[in-house]
Amino acid sequence: xxxxxxxxxxDAKLEPDxxxxxxxxxxxxxxxxxxxxxxxxxxxxxxxxxxxxxxLPPTADVDGLLKSLRDELGEPIAHRLHGTHVVVAIPADxxxxxxxxxAAFADIAIVGAGRRMxxxxxxxxxxxxxxxxxxGAMRGTHAIGHTRxxxxxxVTTNGAHPFxxxxxxxxxxxxxxxxxxxxxxxxxxxxxxxxxxxDSEVAAGFITAKLSDGASLQQAMESCLDSxxxxxxxxxxxxxxxxxxxxPIACKPAVVAETDQLVAFGTEYRALVDLPGIASAKVWExxxxxVYRWELH
Amino acid sequence: MLIVDLARSSVRxxxxxxxxxxxxxxxxHWRVRNPRGxxxxxxxxxxxxxxxxxxxxxxxxxxxxxxATVVVEGNAGQGVAENMMSGKVWVKGDASQAAGATGxxxxxxxxxxxxxxxxxxxxxxxxxxxGSVGHLSAFMAQAGNLVVLEDAGEALGDxxxxxxxxxxxxxxxxxxxxVEKPLEDEHKHELRRLLDAAGINGTVDVGEFRRYGxxxxxxxxxxxxxxxx
Numbered sequence: 001x002x003x004x005x006x007x008x009x010x011d012a013k014l015e016p017d018x019x020x021x022x023x024x025x026x027x028x029x030x031x032x033x034x035x036x037x038x039x040x041x042x043x044x045x046x047x048x049x050x051x052x053x054x055x056l057p058p059t060a061d062v063d064g065l066l067k068s069l070r071d072e073l074g075e076p077i078a079h080r081l082h083g084t085h086v087v088v089a090i091p092a093d094x095x096x097x098x099x100x101x102x103a104a105f106a107d108i109a110i111v112g113a114g115r116r117m118x119x120x121x122x123x124x125x126x127x128x129x130x131x132x133x134x135x136g137a138m139r140g141t142h143a144i145g146h147t148r149x150x151x152x153x154x155v156t157t158n159g160a161h162p163f164x165x166x167x168x169x170x171x172x173x174x175x176x177x178x179x180x181x182x183x184x185x186x187x188x189x190x191x192x193x194x195x196x197x198x199d200s201e202v203a204a205g206f207i208t209a210k211l212s213d214g215a216s217l218q219q220a221m222e223s224c225l226d227s228x229x230x231x232x233x234x235x236x237x238x239x240x241x242x243x244x245x246x247x248p249i250a251c252k253p254a255v256v257a258e259t260d261q262l263v264a265f266g267t268e269y270r271a272l273v274d275l276p277g278i279a280s281a282k283v284w285e286x287x288x289x290x291v292y293r294w295e296l297h
Numbered sequence: 298m299l300i301v302d303l304a305r306s307s308v309r310x311x312x313x314x315x316x317x318x319x320x321x322x323x324x325x326h327w328r329v330r331n332p333r334g335x336x337x338x339x340x341x342x343x344x345x346x347x348x349x350x351x352x353x354x355x356x357x358x359x360x361x362x363x364x365a366t367v368v369v370e371g372n373a374g375q376g377v378a379e380n381m382m383s384g385k386v387w388v389k390g391d392a393s394q395a396a397g398a399t400g401x402x403x404x405x406x407x408x409x410x411x412x413x414x415x416x417x418x419x420x421x422x423x424x425x426x427x428g429s430v431g432h433l434s435a436f437m438a439q440a441g442n443l444v445v446l447e448d449a450g451e452a453l454g455d456x457x458x459x460x461x462x463x464x465x466x467x468x469x470x471x472x473x474x475x476v477e478k479p480l481e482d483e484h485k486h487e488l489r490r491l492l493d494a495a496g497i498n499g500t501v502d503v504g505e506f507r508r509y510g511x512x513x514x515x516x517x518x519x520x521x522x523x524x525x526x
Contacts, residue, residue, distance in 0.1 A: 249432070250413050253375060253393065269334035269353050269374060283353065283372055285393055285412050288432065 001149040002174040003029025004254075006235045006242050006265035007275075008142040008294045014261055014276070018043075019138030021275060023130040026145045028270040030126045033147030036160035037129035038121025040170045040237045043140035045115045046078065049089040050167065052098070053111040053118045055157065056084055065105060072101045083132040085111065085120050109158075114168030116140070116239055121160040141296065144237045144265075146172040152180070153198040163204035168239035171207060173200035174252045174267055175231035183227065203228060207236060221245045221291045235265060241295030250288035257281040263294045299324055304331040308338055315365075318344045334374065339367050342384070359386045362403060378405045381422055394431070397424045400441065406495045413450065416443045419460055425495035435462050436472065444491050446501065454509050462509040463488055465501070476512040484508055 005025035009015055022039060045051075056062065062081070069077045069088065078089040090098040095113075102108060112119030120133040126147045130136065146161035153159050162170035177183075180199035183206055188194070192205045206227065210220035221236065221243055231251035236243045244265055246254055257264045259277040266272045269283065286292055301311045311329060318324060322344065329350040332338055336355035339348045342365035350358070353371035363382040372390035381400040388396075391409035398414070400422025407424070413431035416424050421440045432450035435443050438460035448466035455472020461484070462475075471477075480488075488503045 250394065255393075268355060269372070270355060273333040279352075284391065288413065 001032040003032035003147040003267040003271065004144070004172050004174050004233065004235050004265065005029060005146075005267075005271050006142075006144040006237075006244070008241050008263040009261065010263070011261035012141075015141060016139045018140045018143055019134075020136040022138075022143045022145050023127075023135045024274045025264070025266060025271040026126045026130060026135075026147055028273075029147040029267060032267060033149045034125060035150055035155045036121065036123045036148040036157070037126035037146065038119065038148075038160045038162055038172075039130075039133075039135060039143055039145035040112065040117055040119045040162045041135075041138045041140045041143045042116045042168075042237065042239065043118065043138065046089045048092055049078075050092050050095055050113055050115060051118055052088050052090055052102075052113045053120065054086050054088065054102070055109045055111050056086060057107045058084070060108065062086060065108065068101055068104070069098060072097060082120060082134055084122060085133065087118050112162075112164040112170060114239065117164075117168045117170065117237065119162055119164060119170060121146075121157060121162065123155055123157055123160065142237070142241055142294075144170070144172055144235050144242055146174075151176050152200075153196055156196070158196045159198050161200060162237065163198075163201045165204040165208040165236070166211060168237075169207070169211070170237045171200065171204040172235050172237075173203055174233045175247065177203060177228055177230035177232065179229040199230070203232065203234060217243060218291055218293065225289055233267070238295065241293065243291060243293040244286055245291050246286055246288045248289035254286050255283060256286055256292075257283045298326045298328055300328045300330060302330040303333065303335060303338075308335050311338065312340060315339060315342050315344075315346070315348065318346060320344055322346070332371075336374070339365070342367070345384070353390070362386060372409070373407075378403075378422075381405065391428070392426075396426075397422050400424070402441075404491075404494055410447075416441070416460070419443065423491055423494070425491055425497075427495075427497070429466065432469075433472070435460055435475075438462070442487070442491055444488065444495075444506075446497075454511075456515060457509075457511045459511060461487070463491075463506040464509065465506045468507075468509070471509065474512050474515045475509055478508045478510050480504070480506060480508045 080087045161172040164170045177199040180202040184202045233252040234245045257272045259281045325346045327348045332352045334355045340360040343363045345364040347366045349368045355374040357376045359367035360379045362384045364384045366385045369388045373388045373392045375393045376395045378386040379398040381403045383403040385404045387406045392407045392411040395414045396411045397405040398417045405424045407426045410428035411430045415430040415434040417436045419438045419441045423442045425444045429447040435454045437456045439458040445464045449468045451469045452472035454475030485503045
């Protein structure tokens with residue numbers, strides 16, 4: 001099972017509603033993935049900064065963390081709290097230093113990093129997860145989300161999607177991979193590390209490795225067709241938009257709706273029914289084994 | 298005409314109302330509003346009623362249909378008209394995977410495209426797709442007819458038994474044991490009947506179709522294959 005929702009806005013007037021639209025898309029997908037949920041939102045950038053989304057334990061000393069960052073980086077750190085996550089803006093020329101500071105806090109995880117991407121994920125009913133992070137108030141140009149029904153690894157926050165594949169890049173997956181152990185071993189030999197036993201994290205790592213070898217996103221997604229065995233529909237978020245790939249036998253469902261204002265991806269049409277203009281949208285099923293991309297120009 | 302608004306009633310209530318109908322009921326015309334992609338709308342109907350659905354439906358719409366006519370004024374999700382026994386299901390948009398799966402009778406008409414595995418394991422249903430069908434359509438098809446006015450994807454008719462396949466456009470590839478067969482007058486006559494039933498009267502030249510069916514090589518064990526086991 002699992003459910004995926006992706007939303008790409010062509011019309012800037014809808015940007016304030018991005019989060020509330022995504023929350024309404026994820027809600028009916030609870031039936032397909034009730035155990036965890038997560039989303040990546042591509043919002044405004046802070047020039048000269050990279051945003052880190054950090055996951056904190058309930059007892060975290062946020063002030064202590066911010067003070068350490070300020071002391072080491074030499075300037076106050078803008079931050080936003082969203083439930084168990086905090087987004088901090090790190091000066092782009094001091095990222096390595098910030099990572100060293102964060103490494104000293106053993107219970108704080110870096111969920112994602114990017115100029116525009118923020119990632120939030122947690123165990124729980126999708127509606128509760130959306131509420132906890134305040135998804136409904138988030139704005140931006142595009143977003144992808146996931147509701148999980150675990151098959152290949154445990155129900156944990158680390159096992160929830162999206163998985164980040166590099167700055168401003170993330171992946172969500174519906175399906176299950178059958179050769180993820182072998183692919184993981186190959187990637188570990190290449191120097192990648194993994195946090196979980198999850199098959200989808202391997203797919204994310206595979207994309208990361210291809211991109212760092214110099215492949216374009218299109219090429220990296222196409223190479224999934226040769227190297228990954230199993231069932232998958234992937235949605236891969238980038239700073240400019242998102243891409244979609246279904247396995248060649250199309251085991252997992254997928255629907256796309258397109259209007260003059262937006263492009264929306266849903267595992268089922270039920271995820272799309274509240275979008276503006278849906279009654280007159282072009283609604284279609286992406287072909288198997290074919291890379292689709294929608295990006296800002 | 299009865300109108301059921303699925304924004305106010307549940308699919309279960311709609312289906313229960315349809316299942317309660319007696320054979321001589323006067324409630325023969327139903328309209329369903331706000332389907333919003335919900336699953337299992339108008340399944341298991343057993344009376345000769347007409348059910349029109351205003352919009353896109355989810356999975357298994359009109360499954361197990363008997364005698365009824367179900368019209369989907371939009372797209373249908375997976376398994377539309379699965380295991381249909383008789384009657385007619387008409388999808389005015391596209392259909393997702395496994396349309397008409399295991400259908401035993403009746404007519405399924407899809408105005409748009411059908412995706413993968415259309416007519417999988419069909420057992421007597423007639424399916425007319427005005428667009429194209431995806432890969433592995435008519436997989437293990439046993440009886441009935443699949444008519445495709447445009448193209449067919451990979452592995453058409455893989456492991457087919459005695460269903461007949463008619464395709465007007467390009468076939469990407471034929472599956473195991475599926476071969477082209479001559480289109481004789483009797484087949485053109487049958488094709489004309491199917492196109493007429495689908496409401497395509499005289500607008501399509503039946504001579505443009507190619508016919509496919511079973512080579513019947515998988516029917517029996519061949520002793521020369523003994524080494525394979």
